[in-house]
Amino acid sequence: xxxxxxxxxxxxxxxxxxxxxxxxxxxxxxxxxxxxxxxxxxxxxxxxxxxxxxxxxxxxxxxxxxxxxxxxxxxxxxxxxxxxxxxxxxxxxxxxxxxxxxxxxxxxxxxxxxxxxxxxxxxxxxxxxxxxxxxxxxxxxxxxxxxxxxxxxxxxxxxxxxxxxxxxxxxxxxxxxxxxxxxxxxxxxxxxxxxxxxxxxxxxxxxxxxxxxxxxxxxxxxxxxxxxxxxxxxxxxxxxxxxxxxxxxxxxxxxxxxxxxxxxxxxxxxxxxxxxxxxxxxxxxxxxxxxxxxxxxxxxxxxxxxxxxxxxxxxxxxxxxxxxxxxxxxxxxxxxxxxxxxxxxxxxxxxxxxxxxxxxxxxxxxxxxxxxxxxxxxxxxxxxxxxxxxxxxxxxxxxxxxxxxxxxxxxxxxxxxxxxxxxxxxxxxxxxxxxxxxxxxxxxxxxxxxxxxxxxxxxxxxxxxxxxxxxxxxxxxxxxxxxxxxxxxxxxxxxxxxxxxxxxxxxxxxxxxxxxxxxxxxxxx
Numbered sequence: 233x234x235x236x237x238x239x240x241x242x243x244x245x246x247x248x249x250x251x252x253x254x255x256x257x258x259x260x261x262x263x264x265x266x267x268x269x270x271x272x273x274x275x276x277x278x279x280x281x282x283x284x285x286x287x288x289x290x291x292x293x294x295x296x297x298x299x300x301x302x303x304x305x306x307x308x309x310x311x312x313x314x315x316x317x318x319x320x321x322x323x324x325x326x327x328x329x330x331x332x333x334x335x336x337x338x339x340x341x342x343x344x345x346x347x348x349x350x351x352x353x354x355x356x357x358x359x360x361x362x363x364x365x366x367x368x369x370x371x372x373x374x375x376x377x378x379x380x381x382x383x384x385x386x387x388x389x390x391x392x393x394x395x396x397x398x399x400x401x402x403x404x405x406x407x408x409x410x411x412x413x414x415x416x417x418x419x420x421x422x423x424x425x426x427x428x429x430x431x432x433x434x435x436x437x438x439x440x441x442x443x444x445x446x447x448x449x450x451x452x453x454x455x456x457x458x459x460x461x462x463x464x465x466x467x468x469x470x471x472x473x474x475x476x477x478x479x480x481x482x483x484x485x486x487x488x489x490x491x492x493x494x495x496x497x498x499x500x501x502x503x504x505x506x507x508x509x510x511x512x513x514x515x516x517x518x519x520x521x522x523x524x525x526x527x528x529x530x531x532x533x534x535x536x537x538x539x540x541x542x543x544x545x546x547x548x549x550x551x552x553x554x555x556x557x558x559x560x561x562x563x564x565x566x567x568x569x570x571x572x573x574x575x576x577x578x579x580x581x582x583x584x585x586x587x588x589x590x591x592x593x594x595x596x597x598x599x600x601x602x603x604x605x606x607x608x609x610x611x612x613x614x615x616x617x618x619x620x621x622x623x624x625x626x627x628x629x630x631x632x633x634x635x636x637x638x639x640x641x642x643x644x645x646x647x648x649x650x651x652x653x654x655x656x657x658x659x660x661x662x663x664x665x666x667x668x669x670x671x672x673x674x675x676x677x678x679x680x681x682x683x684x685x686x687x688x689x690x691x692x693x694x695x696x697x698x699x700x701x702x703x704x705x706x707x708x709x710x711x712x713x714x715x716x717x718x719x720x721x722x723x724x725x726x727x728x729x730x731x732x733x734x735x736x737x738x739x740x741x742x743x744x745x746x747x748x749x750x751x752x753x754x755x756x757x
């Protein structure tokens with residue numbers, strides 16, 4: 233269905249069992265589990281799906297090795313188990329990622345200490361992945377790595393993903409079970425309950441029209457913005473917005489076969505991860521004091537901090553700012569402890585709380601989105617009886633049907649696997665939309681032109697940045713947000729969106745300004 237058709241289904245006055253406010257990974261997981269349990273489910277996202285934290289993460293599905301040092305064994309255990317489930321249920325979208333953590337003489341973590349932590353990690357996973365490599369093996373695998381004091385390193389397995397595509401795949405699965413999800417639909421007001429229902433005033437950002445929707449259960453999954461809805465029911469703020477920022481490098485300047493963890497000057501862990509044909513470096517962890525309505529961007533001090541760390545860890549590469557292809561920053565919805573602690577020491581546990589008829593689900597980690605959703609919905613089953621069965625499905629995401637695999641048989645195997653992973657059964661429709669030559673990849677990225685066309689045709693794109701930054705990740709992977717390919721992108725957008733030249737100019741100018749403001753290296757003061 234088109235966005236307009238889904239919007240009409242919400243606006244027709246029929247009540248729902250569950251309304252989820254927020255279209256990041258938390259909201260998508262809630263919508264999937266509610267709809268799969270049999271509840272009549274709606275989801276409203278104020279901007280674009282995954283446009284908040286869920287497209288700006290470190291792209292990792294991990295157990296949180298560093299949480300062991302904080303004594304968070306329960307969080308680590310849950311994360312490792314959910315990581316294992318996602319590797320099983322979303323193959324190709326959630327992928328095994330080998331990490332190496334070098335051990336240096338006089339360093340923060342010695343061989344024994346780190347080895348014990350990884351042994352616990354492996355115990356929770358039920359399989360051993362840790363392996364000690366001596367200094368010669370580390371140098372052979374990572375020729376550019378700093379050799380001073382190098383004693384060797386521990387390698388282990390975690391996982392990586394395309395975070396925005398994981399959200400979109402989860403939402404697609406929710407829609408298969410009947411959920412209605414609409415982007416650019418702002419929840420303006422949550423009214424008091426009337427009988428068995430709460431009323432929520434929704435406003436369509438594309439037209440300005442507003443309407444009321446009634447639901448037995450309203451779930452606030454707005455991430456860093458959750459305190460706003462909580463404030464409408466008289467609840468005090470609970471969140472501490474923390475910003476994490478990243479740098480992206482081209483693989484030819486930063487050749488890296490596997491991920492490497494290392495430490496910044498303040499002892500905080502940083503990592504470099506090969507991703508989508510490029511290499512990302514992150515992350516920072518600082519209080520975000522900016523207006524949450526303004527898209528976040530990396531600060532000059534964060535660029536300097538990450539560059540010092542990566543240059544120290546890989547001195548032979550002689551990386552400079554001009555090597556940075558893109559930057560991005562996300563605001564994490566971390567539950568405040570109330571103590572004046574370092575941001576990195578705040579717990580990443582989720583928050584599930586009901587206040588004034590509003591159920592808030594926030595905090596937590598991308599990795600544990602399904603476990604959090606199931607816990608929240610089961611706790612609220614008295615409001616919508618169908619939710620008692622939430623979480624009973626054996627798999628997080630269903631595997632594509634054989635007919636879908638058969639429909640992609642004529643494609644190069646790497647592209648077929650990619651489409652199956654990112655689109656599930658919708659992948660069968662992409663070849664019918666592709667024009668000649670559009671199964672070719674774009675630049676050094678693994679993204680095909682057909683994926684971009686499909687985004688405009690069938691994935692609720694409203695603005696150009698929806699397609700370039702979230703449906704595809706071309707705005708991160710190509711220099712200047714992909715400015716060099718925009719003429720061809722414009723041709724596709726005109727065909728699929730029916731944009732005239734005037735609309736395209738507006739979208740292009742808007743997108744270029746966004747890239748310059750939020751995805752580029754900020755100028756020095």
